[in-house]
Amino acid sequence: MEFGLSEDQRLLQESVGRFLDGASALERVRLAADGDASVRAEIAAGLNELGLAGIMVPEAQGGAGLGLLEAALVQEQLGRHTAPAGFMAQAALASIALQNAGSEAQQAEWLPKLVSGEARFGIAVSEAAGAREKAGVTAGPDGLAGKALFALEPDRATHFIAADRDRGLHLVARDAAGLAVRPMPTIDRTRPVAELVFDGVRAEALTGGNDASATVQRMIAAGRVLLAADSFGAAERMIEKAVDYAKEREQFGRTIGSFQAVKHMCAEMAARLEPCRSLIWYAAHADTAEPGEFPLMAALAKSHMAEVGTFVARTATEVHGGMGFTDLMGLHYWFKRIGLNRQLLGGPEAVRADAARLQGFDRAAG
Structure with missing residues (x-):
């Protein structure tokens, strides 16, 4: 096929x-x-x-x-x-x-x-992928309480969909009483994330009858695939910019692209990145075609692309030499985007641990 x-x-x-x-x-x-x-x-x-x-x-x-x-x-x-x-x-x-x-x-x-577009949703499920700093949301008779970190797309959101510690999902209006939306600065200034603080917030539970935990797992897997796809696009563009620069920049009377060391750097970036394309596409395809494989394939795509993206971001910047660190070239926007993607919904180490658990390797090790 x-x-x-x-x-x-x-x-x-x-x-x-x-x-x-x-x-x-x-x-x-x-x-x-x-x-x-x-x-x-x-x-x-x-x-x-x-x-x-x-x-x-x-x-x-x-x-x-x-x-x-x-x-x-x-x-x-x-x-x-x-x-x-x-x-x-x-x-x-x-x-x-x-x-x-x-x-x-x-x-x-x-x-x-x-x-x-009448309703715009931010998503707060990061704690289900790995809680940190004692974060987490609890649902009780008085409403939602606690905090959720790294809520996605908060700036224009009219509503948030938040997961609690039991992986129930709740729909919350941005202007709900007791909800505070606090910006969280990151290295990537083009895409805001936020800390949501809940203090007795009334919310609408999503009550469709399906397994909410499975839905949260699918949301995290889908988010990981999309973060990997985003990093792939950014890394591909960084390679193109590095190659274009190497064809134009001259040293010692020659374009730097004629130097074997620079050729090897560009070739290694391309060789590492290209296999990620099919891995990401298959992971996305598995969402509906092979749902049993989907969480595992999403974890593999995200963790692998995080490492490859980091390599490409660093190497493409090195090809540019000192110019790579200037705002004139703008490489830092792609560099920082890849860096934030690496950590959202789990860094590569945490995501690989999820992949191990999904395959039963943690039980085998025990």
């Missing part, structure tokens, strides 16, 4: 790429990183016009009815352009949560609002 993209999938990715060529040009990324919220809002509006907010929502609710592979192709372009716009939480993770854990009434109410 030959596995490759269909014509429609290629057209989707090309359309998103053409839009981002202008909407997320480097000078606009700089503006967003310096705090210009209008750039992020304009890109988000453009993605909605392309119908991407509802990419994974069934056609019956007004969406495109596509899958995680198509979402990964979009995310790859967002990483390639260091686009300062949210996509993953709204288009994929919120859709998965509502479709799998929401009741029919909740789906009927919220999925059309997700598609139209």
Whole structure:
């Protein structure tokens, strides 16, 4: 069997790429990183016009009815352009949560609002992937209490979908009494994350009857695939920029691309990155085609791409020499994006430990 993209999938990715060529040009990324919220809002509006907010929502609710592979192709372009716009939480993770854990009434109410952009969702499930700093949310008779770190896409969210310590899912309005949304600074200034602090917050539990824990696991796996796709797009672009620079920069009367050491650096980056493409695509494909394999394949794709992305980010910067550290080249936007992706929803060590548990290796070791 030959596995490759269909014509429609290629057209989707090309359309998103053409839009981002202008909407997320480097000078606009700089503006967003310096705090210009209008750039992020304009890109988000453009993605909605392309119908991407509802990419994974069934056609019956007004969406495109596509899958995680198509979402990964979009995310790859967002990483390639260091686009300062949210996509993953709204288009994929919120859709998965509502479709799998929401009741029919909740789906009927919220999925059309997700598609139209009337409701914009941030996602707080990081503690289910690995709690830190005593973080975690508990659900009790007085509402939600505790804190959730690294909530995704909080800046424009009208609502949050949060997981509690028992892996139940809750829909919370941003302006709910007792909820504080606190920005969390990271190295990547183009994509904000937040700390959510709950103090007796009334929330709407997603009560669709499906296993909420399985839904949270699928959300984390989908998020890991999309982070890997984002890093792949960023790394691919860094290689291209390194190669272009090596063809132009001269030292000792020759372009540096003619030096064997530079050739080897560029070749090794390409050789390490290219196999990641099929790994990420297969992991995304497994979401619906091989659901039993999906969490494992997502963990493998995320952990491997985190290491390869780090290597590419470092090596591409080295090819540029001292210029690689200047804002003029802008490499730091891709470098920092890959760095944040490495840690969100679990660093490579933690994600590989998840992969080991999924395969029973932890029991064998014991």
